[in-house]
Amino acid sequence: MTNIAAGVEGSSPLLNIIIFAAFVVITLVIVFRASRNTKTASDYYAAGRAFTGPQNGIAISGDYLSAASFLGIAGAIAINGYDGFLYSIGFLVAWLVALLLVAELLRNTGKFTMGDVLAFRMKQRPVRAAAATSTLIVSFFYLLAQMAGAGGLVALLLGVEGKGAQALVIAVVGVIMIAYVLIGGMKGTTWVQIIKAALLIIGALVITLWVLGKYGFNFSQLLQAAVDKAGKAGQTLLGPGKQYGATGTSKLDFLSLGIALVLGTAGLPHVLMRFYTVPTARDARRSVVWAIVLIGVFYLFTLVLGYGAGALVGPDTIKKAPGGVNSAAPLLALELGGPVLLGLISAVAFATILAVVAGLTITASASFAHDVYANVVKRGKTSPDSEVKVARITAVVIGALAIGGGILANGQNVAFLVALAFAVAASANLPTILYSLFWKRFNTQGALWSIYGGLAITIVLIVFSPAVSGKSTSMIKTADFAWFPLSNPGIVSIPAAFILGWLGTVLSKEHDEKKYAEMEVRSLTGAGAEKAVVH
Secondary structure: OOOOOOOOOOOOHHHHHHHHHHHHHHHHHHHHHHHOOOOOHHHHHHHHHOOOHHHHHHHHHHHHOOHHHHHHHHHHHHHHOHHHHHHHHHHHHHHHHHHHHHHHHHHHHOOOOHHHHHOOOOOHHHHHHHHHHHHHHHHHHHHHHHHHHHHHHHHHHHOOOOHHHHHHHHHHHHHHHHHHHHHHHHHHHHHHHHHHHHHHHHHHHHHHHHHHHHOOOOHHHHHHHHHHHHHHHHHHHHOOOOOOOOOHHHHHHHHHHHHHHHHHHHHOHHHHHHHHHOOOHHHHHHHHHHHHHHHHHHHHHHHHHHHHHHHHOOHHHHHHOOOHHHHHHHHHHHHHHHHHHHHHHHHHHHHHHHHHHHHHHHHHHHHHHHHHHHHHHOOOOOOHHHHHHHHHHHHHHHHHHHHHHHHHHOOOOHHHHHHHHHHHHHHHOHHHHHHHHHOOOOOHHHHHHHHHHHHHHHHHHHHOOOOOEOOOOOOEOOOOOOOOOOOOOHHHHHHHHHHHHHHHHHOOOOOOHHHHHHHHHHHHHOOOHHHOOOO
8 A cells, every 4th residue: 555655554545545535524413513503692601401411421521521531631641651641630539529529519510611500609801701711721721732633643544744744734734623612612512522522432442442452352461461562661661660660769759740640630621611411410410420421431542542552552662653652553454454443543642632622712712702702891781693703713813823732732742731731721820710719708809819820820930841941742842931930830739729718818808608509509599590590
């Protein structure tokens, strides 16, 4: 089979393009059909609250299982073994924290966005502006990761080696994403998530069974094969310390990463917004159960995918491939089923990226239109039609920024970039959400200090960390302005944001017990959630 010079040996770029195109055409048709019923702001932002618990649960898992879960984690396990699997554990535990602490309470209290909840018992304009700022920044970090994954994946599949050609690919992904959001709103995006989740889990199941079958369904034999393939460093794949633990700093970095992963999910706006698409609190709980099962099963599959790639492809081949670490899962598919399976699995990965970026874009655009335009600029005096129009314009702007950022971030490990997004979410959003839901005394000043303080501290520490400069693995390899020793700032920024939220609150006399009592009843019972008042 012919092969473009920079492509993967044995792959068929033409076949991959055909499979990609088929997926895009099918999903665009579904999005067009869904868009027929997108008439109101509720339809655009919350899909008219028309999805059932199981449907929303599948969509939630689709939103949550990003390119980091599929490409980044499989690659991290193939290269770093045990330490790579810690991403899977962190993401899964994080999901449980989000569900137990905030998901249903947020859904019962809000209307469309995280800003609805944070501003419920506080001064509307400053808090909504802060919530929208945080949502936009978290979404942008996460979009960077997905776009970087798109660039690496298509570099691998189509033999696109030049930076200019890869930038064009990222731009195409961005344009398709914008089309999903503009045409279908939340309803169309949700159907894309459902299709993508089903394809991703089925694809991962097929490869998992295939890999285990090669080793007599004996997981120990698979581990031994991965150790043997890695050569002298093979034994380090089975225990902690290959990536984190060699020095005191790397152990602290690992702890910081773990804290960011576990707490970050509860602050991710695009995941939390999914709970507004169901009609009742009971459906929200049902969707939670479905999501837990699907996400948990998938993360078990990543263990086999990662060690399978290590055993059958080998760490050296993965590192040298176009796309680097993110190419482990597609290379494993090529090794098992040739160009056809590679094309199918890569289409699933491509679908994963498209679906997640669409979810992120609609969340960010909804936050800007609903919180900033409607409630800050227009002070609540605007029509739903004009609000949706602004949301669509914002989606185009965000898409353009994501394309530019994705081109700059191309080549970075996707799971690592997502971990940075989690650190921002855990620092800027989580303290404010928890204080709003559970602390009677919490007020506007506390919310502003927590959000802006958490954002500022996290971004400054990331910019001046080894993640950005000073190491061969940094984003900017030619410079060194790092003074903060950790690649992930969560261990410093998250406690700092909680302290700032507490300090801002106790230094202000503002206090509204009646509003807190109303919020508490609504959050616990769901009473009034369908007609949430935005005052």
